[in-house]
Amino acid sequence: MSEIFSSIYEFGGLLPLYSADLSDHLRGFDVSCTNYSGSPYYTYVGFFMLTTCLFAGALQYYIIDSPRYMRRSAWWITTTILSVVNLVFAFVVVSNSLKPGKFCENLVITTGDVVGFAMANAICAFLFYLIMTSIPVFRAKSINCKYTTFYKP
C-alpha cells in the first residue's frame, strides 16, 4: 500500500516535492535503519486523505445538499478547506514522527521536506476530490448538487 501512495504523492516520480530520505521514512524505514518495518506514514496519511475526500463529498453532496451551497463557489470552498486540513494533518503527523530517536538517524530530512510532503498531500486531496466529483455517478443521487463540479454551475 505504501508503494501505491508513494507513487501517488511523488506523482509517479515526476514531481517529488520532498527528498528521497523522507520518502523512505514515510514508507516505514525503521529506527535501526535496517528494513521497512516501521510505521507506514504514507498509508496513514493516504487513508486520511481518501477518507476526508469521501467525507467532504458526502457532506457537500448528500448531507448538506442545499441549493444555497450548490454553486461552484461552494465546491471551491469545500476543496480549499479539504486541502488545508490535509496539509495540516500531513505536516503534524510527519513532524511528530521526526523526533530524535523515533526515526533512522541516517536519513537527512529537513522542515522543507515535511512542508513539501504536506503540500503534496493537499494537492492530492484536491485532485482526488476534483476527479471524484467530476464523475456523474458520484453526484447522481444528490438532490441539489447533482450538477455541481469545479467549473459549474
Next chain:
Amino acid sequence: MPRLFLFAIGGTGSRVLKSLTMLLAAGAKSRDPFEIVPIIIDPHKSNEDLKRTVRLMENYQSIVEKVGIENGFFTTKLTTLNNLRHADDTLSSSFTLGLQQVANKKFSEYIAYNQLEEENKALANVLFSGSSIDKHGATSSLLDIQMDIGFVGNPNIGSVVLNQFKDSEEFKTFASLYQQDDRIFIISSIFGGTGAAGFPTILKNIRDAVHLPDIQSRGILQNARIGALTVLPYFNIKQEKKSPINKADFIGKTKAALYYYMDNVNDSVNAMYYLSDDYNGQPYQNDPGDRGQKNDAHFIEMAAATAIIDFMDIPDDQLKCHGGRPDRPVSKEFGVRKKDATIRFDNFEDETEMAYSMPLSQFMLFNKFLDEEFSNAISVQTWSVDLPKIDERFKEGTFFRSNIQEFNAMFAEWLKEMERNERSFAPFHTNALLPSVIHGKSGKSSLFSKLDMAHFNHVLSRTLKGQTYASSEQKFIHLFYNGTRDLLISKFGYGK
C-alpha cells in the same frame, strides 16, 4: 368527457368567467371532469372586462394545448364552440357570441320602428316609453338609445335584442352539439340591462328549443340540466347626473326581476344560485360603458365562480327534468363564516376553505417564485437542468413569455384588484417573505431547513426525483404544482 356550456352574459358574466378561469388554472376542479365551453354574450364588444377575460381564456387554452390537463394546474379543458364543431365557416373562433346588427344602431332602427304599422308603433311606444341618458350625456328616449355599449340598465330593450340568440349560428351549433350528459350554466347579473334580460331569454330559448326547426338535439335540450347564477347588487357606484346608471335603481330593478324570476324562471332551472353583498364599500366609477368599463375584480365574482364548480358536482340523478321542468329545483346561496370588511381564508366555511385555499395558495406561490427567483434558478438548480431542461431558451420561448407570464401577471392583478376592492379579499401578503405570505398561516422554519427561496428550490428538485416528462412545458407545470403542494403541506400545515 361531458361538457358544460357556460353562458356568461354582460359585464358581470365576463368577470365571473375570469374568476372561474383563475380558479381552474390554480387546479380547482369538479369531482368528475367536464370540458367547459364558455360563450360570452355581450353587445358591448369594447368592454375592457370582456377583452381581459377573452385574452385570459385564450392564454389558458394555449397552455392546455401545450401541456394537457394532467398536471395539477390547468386541469380543466376550456374550449370554444368553433373548436368543437371542426368546421371552418362563420363562427367566431373566440369565446364570444356575435350579436348582429347592434353596433352603431339605435334601438328603433333595430326593431325597424319606422316600418311598423301604426298599431305596432303605438305598442312599441308603450313598451319602450321611458328615457335614458346616451353616451354623450344627453337625455334620449329608449327607442333612440344606441346599443353599442350594452343596454345600460334597460332589460326591456335587452330582452328584445337578445332574442336573436335563438337564430344565431352559435346557438344552432350549441344545440346540435349538446348531448345527454352535458350541462348548461348561465351567469348573469340581475340589476343591469344585459344580464337581467339575457338570462330569462336564453333559458326560455333552450327549454323551448323543442319548437325550433333544424335543431338536432332539441328534445334533449328541453330536459337539459341547467344551472344558473344571478348576481344581485354587490358593488357601490358613484352617483353621476349625466349617467343612465344609478345605484338607487339597483334595488328596484332587482326586486322587479326577482318577482319575474319567481314566476317564470326558478322552476325551469335545476339549480339556481343567488349571490349578493350589501357591503357599502368604495364606489366604482360610474361608467355606462363608453369609457371601456374596466372594473376591479371583486370577491363576489370569485364566490360566483365557485357556484359553477358546485353545479358540476351535483349528481346527475338530482338534475332530472320532465317536460322541460326540473323534478327537484334547488336554490343556493354562498355564505361566509364572518362578514368582515376583509375576507380571508378563515372567513370561509370549512368546505369552501378546503376546496379553494390550497389551489389559490399554490398558484400564488408559483407566481411569487416566477417573479422573485425563477431567473436566478434556471440553468443552475437541479430541477431546471435535469432533462427536459427549463433554461434560458425555455424562458425566451412563446409558452413562457406569452402564455405563462401573461397569465400569471393577470392572476397577480386579479388578486390585487380583489384586495383593494371593498369588500376586500386579501388572503395573501404577496410582497412578504415566504413564511408570512399566507395570512393566518405562518410557514415554519427549522434549524436545518429555513423557509426561503432556496428551500423552495430544494422542494422543486426533490419533487423532480423519479419523474419523467414529455416536454419542458409539461415538466414546468407539473413540477410547480407538486412543488407548491409539497411546500404548503410540509411548511404551512395544509392538509392536516
